[in-house]
Amino acid sequence: MYKLLIGLLALLVVAAMIPVAVISFDAPRAPPVMAAMAAPSKQASSDFPAPRQFRARDGANLQYYAYPAGPEKVAILIHGSAGPGTSMHILAESLRTAGVTVYVPDIRGHGGSGRRGDIDYIGQIDDDLADFVAALGTAKSGETRTLLGFSAGAGFAIRIAGGRYGLLFNRYVLLSPTTLSDAPTLRPNAGGWVSVAVPRIITIALLGRVGIHWFDGLPVIRYAISPEMARWLTDSYSYRLATNFGAGRQYQAYLQNIRRPAALLVGDADEQVIASQYAPLLQRLGVNIPVTIVPDMTHTDMIRNPKAIRAIVGAVSAP
Structure with a gap:
């Protein structure tokens, strides 16, 4: 009996070591730099509004930027990954010039909001967005509020x-x-933009199902940016942030549960x-969201190129 107990204990120890080993050795590697994806805005920092x-x-103080214009149309813009x-x-x-009041938060884990690459719990940035909307106050009569997300920020907008x-x-x-x-x-791999530690993610997710969250703060994704750009961008995400900042595996349920009008725009030369x-995906899910494909636009063109911006302004300003 004693030997049997020792054997069972040894098996339990080995079983416990397997997920720890996977998590320890499966850190995401830095992918080759993609300058087209990671390049900062060409605008000088002096052009940005004061944070x-x-x-x-x-109780955390989170950072955002304001672009005040008319009171009738308000848009909150959610940036992309990194x-x-x-x-x-x-x-x-461009939206402000069109009469739209714009707010752009640094999502927690990015820029001037919180510690880079991590959050405290899955769902925290959902709560942050709700807190920001509450800070804006009750919508005025006739005011239309739009949530606009780009890239991972669009995935997050689908989640919201x-x-x-x-x-x-x-x-x-x-x-x-x-x-x-x-x-x-x-x-x-989003066209080479990301390196994902899939075994680490699966292992952390399985541990989470049994209430073990010791490893949720470990990095699971790295982005194709240089060390120099990491001073401005966020080069990796923890499991918590990667799970929260997007729609993830639940994207179909989120899309099918959207209760407000929505529009989707994408460039036909997108690398990611x-x-x-x-359109076929939305049709298969029975989701009525119009898709506009903007010719000759890459991924980052969608937030910089005048042709794409004209289409976006039209979507935000639609009655």
Whole structure:
């Protein structure tokens, strides 16, 4: 009996060591730099509005940028993976010129909001967005509020639109959504933009199902940026942030639960996603979201190129 107990204990120890070994040795590697994806805005930093702060429910002061214009149309812009809010500057200025008041937060874990690459719990940035909307105050009579997300930010906007905070906004505009795990729209490794530690993610997720969250703060994704660009961008995401900042494997349920009007725009030369696959995907899911494919636009063109911006302004300004 004693030997049997010792044998069982040894098996338990070995079984416990397997996930620890996977997590320890499967760190994401830095992919080759993709300058086209990671290049910062060409605008000088002096062109950016002064950063402001709002207080989240946990007492943290989070950073955002304001582009005031008319009171009737308000848009909150969510930046893409790795980048801070200033990466949306050209689009924000164009919307302001069109009469739209724009707010661009640094999502927690990016820029001037929190510690780079991590959050405290999955769902925290959903709560942060709700806190920011509350800080703006009650919508005025006739005011239309739009949530516009780009890339991973569009995946996050899908999560919000189809989740418990979905009715906070009147309209959603989705620009080249990524983070739709296993979707036919996503190129392998987002066209080389990401390196994903899949075994580590699976192991952490399985441990989470039994209430073990010791490893949720470990990095699981790295982005194709240089060390120099990492001073401005966020070069890796923890499991918590990677799970929260996007729609993930639940993207179909989120899309099917969207209760507000939405529009999706994508460039036909996008390096990260396959533009032609969005409409068939939405049709298969029974989701009525119009898809606009903008000719000759790459991924980052969608927030910088005048042709793409004209289409986006039209989507945000639609009655």
